[in-house]
Amino acid sequence: MPDSTYLDATELVLNMGPQHPSTHGVLRVILKLDGEKVLGTECVIGYLHRGVEKIGENRTYAQFAPYVDRMDYVASVSNGLGYCLAVEKLLGVEVPPRAQAVRVILTELNRIASHLIWLGTHALDVGAITPLFYTMREREEILKIYEKYCGARLTTHAFRIGGLQYELYEGFEQEVRAFCEMFLPKVDEYEELLTGNRIWIARLKNVGVLTAEDCKAYGVTGPMLRASGVEWDLRKAQPYSGYEQYDFKIPTGVNGDSYDRYLVRMEEMRQSVRIIRQALDGLPGGAILGKVPKVIKPPVGEVYVSIEAPKGELGYYLVSDGSTQPYRVRVRPPSFVNLQALDKMCRGALVADVVVIIGTIDIVLGEVDR
Amino acid sequence: MGQFLRRLLLIDLIEGLWVTFRYQRPKHIYTEQYPAERPKVAERYRGAPRLNVNPETGETLCIACNLCALACPENLIVVSSERNEKTRRKELTHFTYDISRCMFCGLCEDACPVDALELTQDFELASYTREGAIWDRQMLEEGPRPTRYPY
Numbered sequence: 045m046p047d048s049t050y051l052d053a054t055e056l057v058l059n060m061g062p063q064h065p066s067t068h069g070v071l072r073v074i075l076k077l078d079g080e081k082v083l084g085t086e087c088v089i090g091y092l093h094r095g096v097e098k099i100g101e102n103r104t105y106a107q108f109a110p111y112v113d114r115m116d117y118v119a120s121v122s123n124g125l126g127y128c129l130a131v132e133k134l135l136g137v138e139v140p141p142r143a144q145a146v147r148v149i150l151t152e153l154n155r156i157a158s159h160l161i162w163l164g165t166h167a168l169d170v171g172a173i174t175p176l177f178y179t180m181r182e183r184e185e186i187l188k189i190y191e192k193y194c195g196a197r198l199t200t201h202a203f204r205i206g207g208l209q210y211e212l213y214e215g216f217e218q219e220v221r222a223f224c225e226m227f228l229p230k231v232d233e234y235e236e237l238l239t240g241n242r243i244w245i246a247r248l249k250n251v252g253v254l255t256a257e258d259c260k261a262y263g264v265t266g267p268m269l270r271a272s273g274v275e276w277d278l279r280k281a282q283p284y285s286g287y288e289q290y291d292f293k294i295p296t297g298v299n300g301d302s303y304d305r306y307l308v309r310m311e312e313m314r315q316s317v318r319i320i321r322q323a324l325d326g327l328p329g330g331a332i333l334g335k336v337p338k339v340i341k342p343p344v345g346e347v348y349v350s351i352e353a354p355k356g357e358l359g360y361y362l363v364s365d366g367s368t369q370p371y372r373v374r375v376r377p378p379s380f381v382n383l384q385a386l387d388k389m390c391r392g393a394l395v396a397d398v399v400v401i402i403g404t405i406d407i408v409l410g411e412v413d414r
Numbered sequence: 415m416g417q418f419l420r421r422l423l424l425i426d427l428i429e430g431l432w433v434t435f436r437y438q439r440p441k442h443i444y445t446e447q448y449p450a451e452r453p454k455v456a457e458r459y460r461g462a463p464r465l466n467v468n469p470e471t472g473e474t475l476c477i478a479c480n481l482c483a484l485a486c487p488e489n490l491i492v493v494s495s496e497r498n499e500k501t502r503r504k505e506l507t508h509f510t511y512d513i514s515r516c517m518f519c520g521l522c523e524d525a526c527p528v529d530a531l532e533l534t535q536d537f538e539l540a541s542y543t544r545e546g547a548i549w550d551r552q553m554l555e556e557g558p559r560p561t562r563y564p565y
């Protein structure tokens with residue numbers, strides 16, 4: 045008899061991805077398994093590395109703006125907002141109130157679109173296929189608004205440094221209002237499909253638990269942090285682009301598991317609709333582009349600006365050497381930092397839970413790898 | 415007790431299925447029959463580039479100022495011009511635009527001072543060769559000619 049047979053093989057190293065449909069792109073996770081139980085994980089990233097930060101050093105400030113859209117491509121408007129705010133702070137440019145309000149409307153629409161993609165794909169990973177079709181249908185309405193406003197659906201390049209390039213098109217307000225009207229019942233519909241569903245609850249409850257201390261230790265931000273009970277939202281903590289004028293709640297969870305993250309994100313979509321409505325009600329008139337010099341040449345210095353992107357804190361660190369091109373562009377992408385907690389969440393879970401946990405982090409590999 | 419009965423009678427699953435069955439009517443179909451019916455894209459859509467000509471004289475509006483080439487993040491526009499000795503003005507000779515590298519950001523049309531370069535609503539840009547994606551002045555003025563298949 046041999047000393048051990050394959051049935052005794054307790055530890056198994058398994059590659060998950062990069063060509064796995066549930067890793068949301070090209071993430072490779074090395075799993076160490078004991079049967080069905082996960083002993084540890086290791087992420088291998090970089091399959092989508094395009095060197096965006098290096099590209100930024102070789103482009104002028106205005107030229108780099110289209111590239112930031114391509115990092116988190118499901119929330120490109122938020123990326124553009126963060127970059128524009130950073131350059132504006134470096135230049136000391138004031139953005140007109142009308143441009144600020146329009147920016148808020150578009151980024152909140154983008155938050156809804158991003159959360160819809162997350163909801164659809166996350167439910168698809170867990171095995172509920174129906175929500176994907178419904179979420180895509182509602183997202184299409186948002187993309188149509190983007191296409192009419194700035195001419196592109198995904199990689200929008202909607203904002204320019206100092207404000208906006210395009211004035212709102214005729215009928216924008218009615219269309220956005222109609223979308224808000226239509227959208228709120230749809231969120232209830234998704235909840236009807238999922239919130240009470242026993243399979244959904246069984247797959248998500250107590251899976252991927254992160255305590256508030258864990259979140260802080262890993263630097264996890266966004267809905268994941270809020271699901272652990274920490275009321276931290278940059279829109280409230282350090283308001284930008286006029287967010288201090290709007291009245292909205294920060295939804296928080298209790299347990300910090302996947303189910304709470306789901307509830308937090310659902311509530312965030314409703315709060316986004318509230319913000320959009322308030323911004324539309326108080327939409328000021330006036331100019332849409334601030335006083336920006338023709339050639340953007342910021343003074344020597346460095347700046348860090350972060351915004352609350354749909355996935356968490358999105359930060360831009362720019363260093364200027366006084367020329368037309370940034371000396372250094374560093375991006376702090378929320379997905380990249382949130383992905384660190386994967387190992388912590390996966391330990392002790394089952395292989396099937398890994399898929400749920402990757403889905404609940406809401407990563408976009410374009411942003412992780414940059 | 416209520417929760418127990420709900421679980422026993424599979425109410426949670428039936429509620430979800432009821433949502434699905436509400437969308438069974440044909441008016442909820444969202445499929446587009448693409449090549450047969452072409453979507454109408456928005457007026458501001460940023461698609462294939464076009465070099466505008468004066469509709470009456472057929473002369474190009476481009477003044478060969480090279481601003482679009484400078485604005486382009488990918489450096490894919492090449493403008494060449496020569497000075498007309500009679501009128502003492504620059505005249506456009508060649509204009510190439512490599513759409514295989516273009517990301518349709520619209521910075522070139524923003525930079526154009528005479529609205530000669532424009533991104534249009536054409537979105538069918540496929541070609542069989544890489545060279546086919548490099549558009550010359552004639553192609554930019556006349557617009558793309560996508561292959562239309564009878565079906």
